[in-house]
Amino acid sequence: MGKSRLVNGLIVPPTHLELIVVDHCNIACRSCNHASPIMPSWFADPDSVHRDFSILAKYYRPARVKVLGGEPLMHKNLRAVIAAARASGISDHFSLTTNGALLHKASDALWECIDEVEISLYPNVAGARDNIDLARVKARDFGKKLTLYQYEAFRGTFSLKGTEDSALIGKIYAACKIAHVWGCHAAREGYFYKCPQSIYTALL
Numbered sequence: 001m002g003k004s005r006l007v008n009g010l011i012v013p014p015t016h017l018e019l020i021v022v023d024h025c026n027i028a029c030r031s032c033n034h035a036s037p038i039m040p041s042w043f044a045d046p047d048s049v050h051r052d053f054s055i056l057a058k059y060y061r062p063a064r065v066k067v068l069g070g071e072p073l074m075h076k077n078l079r080a081v082i083a084a085a086r087a088s089g090i091s092d093h094f095s096l097t098t099n100g101a102l103l104h105k106a107s108d109a110l111w112e113c114i115d116e117v118e119i120s121l122y123p124n125v126a127g128a129r130d131n132i133d134l135a136r137v138k139a140r141d142f143g144k145k146l147t148l149y150q151y152e153a154f155r156g157t158f159s160l161k162g163t164e165d166s167a168l169i170g171k172i173y174a175a176c177k178i179a180h181v182w183g184c185h186a187a188r189e190g191y192f193y194k195c196p197q198s199i200y201t202a203l204l
Contacts, residue, residue, distance in 0.1 A: 029154060
């Protein structure tokens, strides 16, 4: 199980902190764990991100910040949001997680302000595979790490039915990779979430 540690007075999470920059996406995947297919358009504000991350940075130090959504490349001023988060001092490593379909629109300035790009390849996403060669060239030219992940299906993370069976709830929690392996913490608009799915529960 991944657990947070206390190092030199700072909380170090098991993997990373999520910087969610948009809720909406250019594709609509069933069982998206950020509920993007039904979320309205929303864009993270650089000033709010800087405020929240600056406060959190006093106590919390992830090895990396994952910039994601939704589809983060749909943010109108993504570079400013990343710059605001980086200026907080919370981490030295920022990775961009994208489905790849919009990578051809990423500016050189954006490539310069990140350390890594992770492409999550899903079946039948128009343009995503066409952009892989472009991403390889950009990553090489800018000295950035590029990682490709291929997915055929999602793990279901939401249940609209609900249950009062506490034993079942316990089993579901015990099997949760988000809580116990990936440690997907998130900070957003003044709140810290140990599980980013909880951001969307009330809306669902």
